[in-house]
Amino acid sequence: MSQAFSRRMRPALVTGLAALTALVSVERAQAATTSVIVMQEAGVSAESAVRAAGGQVEHRLPTIDAFTATVPAEALAPLRAEPGVRAVVVDTPLRLSEADGADADAGVRMSLVRQAVGAVDTATGAGVGVALIDSGVTAVPGLATSNVVVGPDFSSEARDPDLARxxxxxxxxHLAGVIAGQDAATGFAGLAPGARLVSVKVADHEGATALSSVLAGIDWTVRNAQRPELGIRVLNLAFGADTPGNYRVDPLAAAVEVAWQRGIVVVTSAGNGGPTTTALDSPAFDPYVIAVGADDTLDTPAPADDRIADFSSRGSAQRAPDVIAPGVGIVSLRVPGGVLDEAFPQARIGETSFRGSGTSQAAAVVTGAVARLLQVRPQLKPDEIKAVLKASATPLAGVDPRLQGAGLINLQTAVGAPAVNADQRWPRSLGGFFAGRIGVQFAVENDRPNGGRWRASRWTASRWTASRWTASRWTASRWTASRWTASRWTASRWTTSLWG
Incomplete structure (x- = not known):
């Protein structure tokens, strides 16, 4: 190489190396930031603390006093110690619960599903709004524009004009069809074809989403539920999220409890983990909501030969599915060319239908059933709806309650069942307060309070310092004698060896 050519190349080489170095620096900077959900004390804003730490506030979630943000990774610990911050929870990926779509040869038609759950009256769910927080809906035959409201898109595809909503x-x-579909040409009808379906998209075309997106969908639903054109009284959630072990430190549990307390019946899928599981997915593991396992009807309307679907998640003595509903080979609406449609071509039935299995389908059946029940008994509150469904359910003979809860829902009986012992008094979720803010692990021995007190098997901490436990963060208004007494707090449970 000549010296002249070498001199001409050297500036270009230096420039190229500089550009490459800058690109690497940008990539490292991007990798060093973390997406989080910041949960605040009521009436306190932590947004300025995030900005001061070099972070960026993204989406506000007022119903749970939180917001999403991106922050430098090294700012997580200091941010958790800021006054007014209840928790800083790292955003995590979630997926929609979906089992194999090709379990049954012919599939279970919705007409048989209606018979199996006792939906034999003339109710249609008319006047009841149902929010479906999922992967969105596509305008296919069977979803009339007159009863479908296409709501916001919180997925990663929200800014893509070809994919948004x-x-x-x-x-x-598929779930929209199970809940509220109706096609006069084919005779197809969901459980509540007269209900108003409100689609809130949070998952992309691969079924992938994130905790922050689901929280945003719930927040929007709660804030807009009372709009006259929506009238949302039921919320369907079908996500397979790993649990943190205790619902009381789960932001998703905190969000669904807010919806529940504001009059929205939250129906969730138990999960598709199968016989090896010992816990339900989040948010189904929250005891306030209705957790639904999957029933295999064996293509008959009578429950005598039914069994629990092989994929349906098993619960525990503390938290099992509340009820079960048909969830194997359910025939509903097809999205031609969709990811599931391409992945399971053998599940296609004709030009418009598709066969799907999962606790998602079972939850959709219960969601439609709740809409029908609310049309007939509109005065019922969420706790009462849950009590009525459980009291009127048909238990499967010889099946462990950890698999089926109260049993197969029976609308024919539920319509007239009294709502007795309905009030739920479980400890409320703190949405990450303990785990995120002071590093405490709290295990509930008995989720139901006894005389307003907590029963705990252990109370341990990874760290506990004066800077994290101050009068401004823990006051008599939050911790009173009526909640914690000497009979529940003894030397054997609170010792120096526990705290170091």
Missing amino acids: RDGFGHGT
């Missing part, structure tokens, strides 16, 4: 996965449309 549409269902490229196929899951949301």
